[in-house]
Amino acid sequence: MKDIRKVLLLLAIFCILAVIYSEDWFTPFDGAIVLFFENNRTSFLNDYFIFFTELGSGKTIFPLLLGAAVVMAYRKLAPEAVFLFICFAGSRLFNWLLKNGFDRERPSYDPLLKETTYSFPSGHAMNSAAFFTFAGFLTARYYPQHKPLIYSVMAYFIVSISFSRVYIGVHYLSDISAGICAGLIWFFVCKNIYTAIRQK
Secondary structure, three states: HHHHHHHHHHHHHHHHHHHOOOOOOOOOHHHHHHHHHHHHHOOHHHHHHHHHHOOOOOOHHHHHHHHHHHHHHHHHOOOHHHHHHHHHHHHHHHHHHHHHHHHHHHHHHHOOOOOOOOOOOOOHHHHHHHHHHHHHHHHHHOOOOHHHHHHHHHHHHHHHHHHHHOOOOOOOOOHHHHHHHHHHHHHHHHHHHHHHHHHO
């Protein structure tokens, strides 16, 4: 029941963001945040956020996924490896469907990197929220004594990757907020299916 309540809350937030992001009273606020970061860039922050935006890309997460799968297979954790892959692949698929459903254009100010896909919801935010949270969930199952540290590290990755997209000027705050919500919803789906199967 706790997970259902969390999913419903996340879904409600996502739906609210999907409704208001194009409203005349909200759009200037969304744009102002992008411009704030643009006007306060430094070389250190540029390097920091570009690093994390690269960390959150599929070309980086996929090798991490393969490495984790090899380790899991070696430790006889094949179901965990399969579900981690499902979590990542499913998130990317659903993000593609959502992006093409909403067709929101990206910010057009002064981005540090160029992107050609649609903006809402952020794929980096959604994929990292799903992947790193599920990876943290699996890791915490076998190292429960380190659970707070594990989830803190995963949260740090998710927040840094997500905000990197606003900082470099390729997403609005509403994009990454909706992406995190959608990614966590997919995490809870994968988590509960995985738990149900493991309990049989």
